[in-house]
Amino acid sequence: MITSLARITAIGSYVPSTILTNADLEKLVDTHDDWIVQRTGIRERRIARKEEFTSHLCINAVNNLAATYAGSLADVDLVIVATTTPDYPFPSVACLVQNHLKLPHAAAFDLNATCAGFTYGLHLANGLITAGLHRKVLVIAGETMSKVTDYTDRNTCILFGDGAGAALVEHDTSEPGFIGAVLWSDGSGGKHVYRMGLAQVMDGIPLEGKGMIYQNGREVYKWAVRTVPDGVMRLLQQADRSLEQVNWFVPHSANLKMIDSIGEKLGISPDKILTSAEYFGNTSSASIPLALHQAHQQSLLKKGDLILLFGFGAGLTYAGVLFTWNIA
Known part of the structure; x- marks a missing residue:
């Protein structure tokens, strides 16, 4: 059992509007809806527009979180973005998010632990808050996997989609999570x-x-x-x-x-x-x-x-x- 002085207080998500169905993939590669569903359980995936990148998805996920969060994000003091598909090698997606959302007190960095990135980020946020180093951390996971997917490879192109999710982790001694x-x-x-x-x-x-x-x-x-x-x-x-x-x-x-x-x-x-x-x-x-x-x-x-x-x-x-x- 770990020591904790933190809990998740809000959550949000965002996916692009464009839908890529299994029927759409049938037009690109030698595949079929029944074959895809039988082997993966996937029927659709969301695809970012050409001009839409991971930072845009992450910002929208935070905005979605903020819409139901009773407090303010102005005092967020750290932004962690888990991603393997950043807009640029640098600056980080986290810095792009921090700038767009105008978070004046927040440090920011990206974390690459691939598909385990969100859970790594939550663990890190809890540790930093419990240690007394931070009090309010945004943990965001965002990917534009479609931009690094080979749509001539029938084994991988059927799998991947784009999206983002965000969680707010805050200091809490009364009800740590x-x-x-x-x-x-x-x-x-x-x-x-x-x-x-x-x-x-x-x-x-x-x-x-x-x-x-x-x-x-x-x-x-x-x-x-x-x-x-x-x-x-x-x-x-x-x-x-x-x-x-x-x-x-x-x-x-x-x-x-x-x-x-x-x-x-x-x-x-x-x-x-x-x-x-x-x-x-x-x-x-x-x-x-x-x-x-x-x-x-x-x-x-x-x-x-x-x-x-x-x-x-x-x-x-x-x-x-x-x-x-x-x-x-």
């Missing part, structure tokens, strides 16, 4: 899912993808189904909680068939699992806050619910966070 966290990485698996950057060789092997996403789906699937359940149980053991006490399990929505396998291995009922992939696709770091905000909008989340988030992806890396829901 964070209960436990577990983080882990295995860099030896980096070659299974990556996007080429300045280096074009990894572990002595020439890289593929030409700047777009490359993924060995079979290897990533096997790793996730084997590793995530172990990480979930390790987190619960450290937090002195049982799986039966968890009200909602929110894993990274990489592939709904993968989530089914993870749920079956853990023995979690499908009606206790929140996902966002069916109509938004795999939005990398944004998939968890999108699923959370959807559930909040549908009034599924009740005050005091025990929620287990679990992000996992390229690196290879994962991060799980256990907390109580405190948003009315």
Whole structure:
């Protein structure tokens, strides 16, 4: 169990208006709606406009959060943006957000933990607030995966979509929300899912993808189904909680068939699992806050619910966070 003096006080999200359906993909590559749904559970994904970038999605997600937040964001003192698709290598997306929202007291930086970025960000925000270094932190996850997706590759283009989610984490001694966290990485698996950057060789092997996403789906699937359940149980053991006490399990929505396998291995009922992939696709770091905000909008989340988030992806890396829901 971890020490916490922080809780999540507000949440918001945003997705672009353009919809890319499975029928649309049938016109681009040799694929079919039934084949995609059977293997991934994805029916649609949202796609950013040519002139729309990750910072725009993140700003809109924060604006959505602010619309239902009773307080002011003017005293936010840190902005963390989890993303693998920044507008620029630098300046950071977080600095673009801070400038646009005119947050006068906020430091800002980007965090790249791929699909585990949002859970890494929440863990970091809780730690910084509990240590007394910050009091009010915006944790944002945003991705424009469509801009790094090869739409001639039928194995990857069916998966990815664009979106952003935002959470506000605040200092609170009376009703702290964070209960436990577990983080882990295995860099030896980096070659299974990556996007080429300045280096074009990894572990002595020439890289593929030409700047777009490359993924060995079979290897990533096997790793996730084997590793995530172990990480979930390790987190619960450290937090002195049982799986039966968890009200909602929110894993990274990489592939709904993968989530089914993870749920079956853990023995979690499908009606206790929140996902966002069916109509938004795999939005990398944004998939968890999108699923959370959807559930909040549908009034599924009740005050005091025990929620287990679990992000996992390229690196290879994962991060799980256990907390109580405190948003009315």
